[in-house]
Amino acid sequence: MAENTEWKDVLVFIEVSDGKPQEVGWELLGQATRLAGKLGQKVSALIIGDNVKQFAKEAIEYGADTVYVVDDPAYKTYVTRTYNNAFCEVVKKYKPTIVLIGATPLGRDLSGAVGTVLQAGLTADCTGLDIDDKTFKLLSTRPTFGGNIMATIFCQKGQPQMSTVRPKVMKKGNPDPARKGEVIDVSVPVDPKDITVKVLEFIPDKAGAVEIEHAKIIVAGGKGVNSQEGFEQLKKLADLLGGEVAGSRPMVEAGLLPVERQVGQTGKTVVPRVFIAVGISGAIQHLVGMQNSDVIISINNDPNAPIFKVSTVGIVKRWQDALPELISDLEKRVN
Amino acid sequence: MHIAVLIKQVPDTQEVKIDPEKNTIVRAGVESIVNPFDMNAVEMALELVEKHGGEVSVLTMGPPQAEAALKETLAMGVNRVILISDKKFAAADTLATSYTLATAIEKLSKDTTPVNLVICGKQAVDGDTAQTGPGIATRLNFDQATYVTEVTELVENEKRIVVKRRLAKGVEIVQAQLPALITVEKDINEPRYASLPGLIKAEREEIPSWSADFINADPEQIGFKGSPTWVKRIFTPPPREGGPLFDADDAVKKALDIVFDNKHFREAVLGEESE
Ligand SMILES: Cc1cc2nc3c(=O)[nH]c(=O)nc-3n(C[C@H](O)[C@H](O)[C@H](O)COP(=O)(O)OP(=O)(O)OC[C@H]3O[C@@H](n4cnc5c(N)ncnc54)[C@H](O)[C@@H]3O)c2cc1C
Numbered sequence: 155m156a157e158n159t160e161w162k163d164v165l166v167f168i169e170v171s172d173g174k175p176q177e178v179g180w181e182l183l184g185q186a187t188r189l190a191g192k193l194g195q196k197v198s199a200l201i202i203g204d205n206v207k208q209f210a211k212e213a214i215e216y217g218a219d220t221v222y223v224v225d226d227p228a229y230k231t232y233v234t235r236t237y238n239n240a241f242c243e244v245v246k247k248y249k250p251t252i253v254l255i256g257a258t259p260l261g262r263d264l265s266g267a268v269g270t271v272l273q274a275g276l277t278a279d280c281t282g283l284d285i286d287d288k289t290f291k292l293l294s295t296r297p298t299f300g301g302n303i304m305a306t307i308f309c310q311k312g313q314p315q316m317s318t319v320r321p322k323v324m325k326k327g328n329p330d331p332a333r334k335g336e337v338i339d340v341s342v343p344v345d346p347k348d349i350t351v352k353v354l355e356f357i358p359d360k361a362g363a364v365e366i367e368h369a370k371i372i373v374a375g376g377k378g379v380n381s382q383e384g385f386e387q388l389k390k391l392a393d394l395l396g397g398e399v400a401g402s403r404p405m406v407e408a409g410l411l412p413v414e415r416q417v418g419q420t421g422k423t424v425v426p427r428v429f430i431a432v433g434i435s436g437a438i439q440h441l442v443g444m445q446n447s448d449v450i451i452s453i454n455n456d457p458n459a460p461i462f463k464v465s466t467v468g469i470v471k472r473w474q475d476a477l478p479e480l481i482s483d484l485e486k487r488v489n
Numbered sequence: 490m491h492i493a494v495l496i497k498q499v500p501d502t503q504e505v506k507i508d509p510e511k512n513t514i515v516r517a518g519v520e521s522i523v524n525p526f527d528m529n530a531v532e533m534a535l536e537l538v539e540k541h542g543g544e545v546s547v548l549t550m551g552p553p554q555a556e557a558a559l560k561e562t563l564a565m566g567v568n569r570v571i572l573i574s575d576k577k578f579a580a581a582d583t584l585a586t587s588y589t590l591a592t593a594i595e596k597l598s599k600d601t602t603p604v605n606l607v608i609c610g611k612q613a614v615d616g617d618t619a620q621t622g623p624g625i626a627t628r629l630n631f632d633q634a635t636y637v638t639e640v641t642e643l644v645e646n647e648k649r650i651v652v653k654r655r656l657a658k659g660v661e662i663v664q665a666q667l668p669a670l671i672t673v674e675k676d677i678n679e680p681r682y683a684s685l686p687g688l689i690k691a692e693r694e695e696i697p698s699w700s701a702d703f704i705n706a707d708p709e710q711i712g713f714k715g716s717p718t719w720v721k722r723i724f725t726p727p728p729r730e731g732g733p734l735f736d737a738d739d740a741v742k743k744a745l746d747i748v749f750d751n752k753h754f755r756e757a758v759l760g761e762e763s764e
């Protein structure tokens with residue numbers, strides 16, 4: 155067990171946007187449960203927003219023992235300054251030793267501000283979390299230098315120890331409807347003077363725009379495909395499997411693919427069940443965005459393509475030859 | 490309008506390797522570049538002062554070699570560059586970095602004219618933390634807007650800025666109060682090339698270097714002392730085991746036979762429940 159200090163328990167921020175709690179919160183509660191187990195401590199959750207108390211029960215089902223709720227119409231829209239105030243109030247009052255936040259756009263915007271006010275060590279975009287056996291400190295592992303290198307980071311001093319974790323990196327546990335926990339209302343009034351940032355308008359991406367990071371199956375094309383005709387075949391394959399089309403950066407640059415469908419360091423990180431890579435070489439900047447997929451099937455005519463090193467199976471052929479056969483064979487097996 | 494742009498010199502990330510014996514990052518022979526996001530930040534600042542008037546100062550915290558990064562922006566046409574450099578700043582994490590840069594911006598505001606707008610890159614490609622900008626905004630108590638793709642309005646006397654932010658599901662149009670800090674996305678503009686007068690200026694100009702004492706930094710909050718986080722270990726990511734390759738006539742069939750035995754594949758494709 156960790157030494158007995160004032161600071162204990164593992165706090166997870168549950169981000170609510172568009173009136174819905176984000177999945178990454180549940181993923182992190184699973185991690186928090188594991189870390190708290192190693193420390194012999196408890197798991198807590200923090201929800202900030204308007205009309206958000208309803209989500210406390212779900213947080214308990216996913217592992218929270220205590221849920222702090224800052225529920226106030228003034229928190230209806232996210233403003234860095236007001237959320238930062240509320241967040242820091244809760245941390246200063248309840249003193250969690252570890253604070254985990256999803257590395258979503260909102261989470262990254264908020265965590266830098268919170269870490270600064272609390273003068274806390276903050277490690278961004280972690281892919282692995284653990285507790286040091288000797289010091290009982292949080293060990294956060296993250297890719298750096300574009301995924302070429304992994305670094306394990308700890309806080310040599312200060313409390314709490316903060317980390318942000320990318321969505322979909324940790325697997326979500328199963329909710330347990332029988333779990334019991336405590337819900338604590340925390341009131342942090344908003345000073346209207348703090349709301350100097352105002353959202354004037356939100357323009358959603360055009361209808362039909364999908365978020366590939368939520369797809370179970372992704373069919374991705376690269377420079378080896380590089381044609382409208384090839385992407386039509388990829389679409390056919392994706393439709394057959396109920397998946398989404400994605401691709402490498404050069405395909406976005408070539409105008410064959412919208413930027414929301416780019417996978418990789420400067421695109422999206424995806425962790426689908428099945429990722430089919432067609433004509434993609436497997437540059438490190440691409441791999442960091444897809445290498446945690448459960449099953450990777452690659453088609454490439456170069457047997458030395460690096461993509462094969464991360465693939466469950468590889469088909470060493472031209473896509474022009476392999477894709478039609480793959481589609482017709484799958485049609486038979488699926489139906 | 491006084492715009493301060495913060496840039497970072499980074500190694501060309503693709504080239505970076507680990508020394509397997511010393512377990513340290515090998516930087517020797519690796520070319521340094523200006524963080525690509527920061528080049529877009531400089532271009533944005535130059536376009537804004539062209540439209541609204543004012544001046545652009547570029548700051549970087551780094552070793553003496555980072556002077557080269559500043560010269561690159563001088564050649565693009567910025568008005569002033571400052572190197573923030575001191576051995577005492579070494580080993581800074583984002584908390585110490587944001588403290589140092591915020592302190593330097595305050596000094597700059599005092600010595601010249603008050604900074605109304607700070608522009609950072611969304612993230613630095615070596616660390617990818619994206620924390621420095623929000624950290625500085627918090628310390629200076631500036632309004633902050635991250636993931637900005639465009640500044641649509643900038644009215645100095647009304648202290649008003651309106652920006653477009655790229656979010657996961659769409660674009661948000663946000664109004665904030667000046668002074669403000671924004672962090673910008675990559676590829677939002679085409680950073681201009683150096684001009685001939687710019688190159689001459691960059692060649693001739695003596696780059697001012699600000700030390701910890703000069704900016705009156707609290708020794709407890711800079712460098713190693715001011716950095717709660719510490720790297721315990723670095724390593725090359727373990728390679729994922731590559732599976733079999735098939736190249737014969739029956740390659741597609743063989744590959745499918747394998748994945749149809751995989752529970753994740755069956756669950757996703759056939760809708761079978763696992764567990
Ligand atoms: C800072 C930075 C950020 C980057 N971010 C990203 C990112 O987010 N995402 C990204 O994808 N890239 C990114 N890149 C680019 C990346 O380095 C690679 O250049 C890119 O991923 C390569 O794309 P590709 O695999 O489609 O093309 P290539 O590397 O050209 O590979 C094409 C492959 O197709 C194969 N091929 C050719 N013909 C056929 C055929 N008929 N049938 C089957 N196979 C065929 C070839 O053998 C080859 O392996 C980034 C680069 C930098 C420097």
Ligand SMILES: Nc1ncnc2c1ncn2[C@@H]1O[C@H](COP(=O)(O)O)[C@@H](O)[C@H]1O
Binds near residue numbers: 497549612617
């Ligand atoms: N040492 C530095 N000097 C100047 N600006 C920096 C420095 N480090 C980070 N920044 C700025 O902060 C942004 C985000 O960096 P990071 O938080 O490291 O991802 C960069 O794009 C720069 O604008």
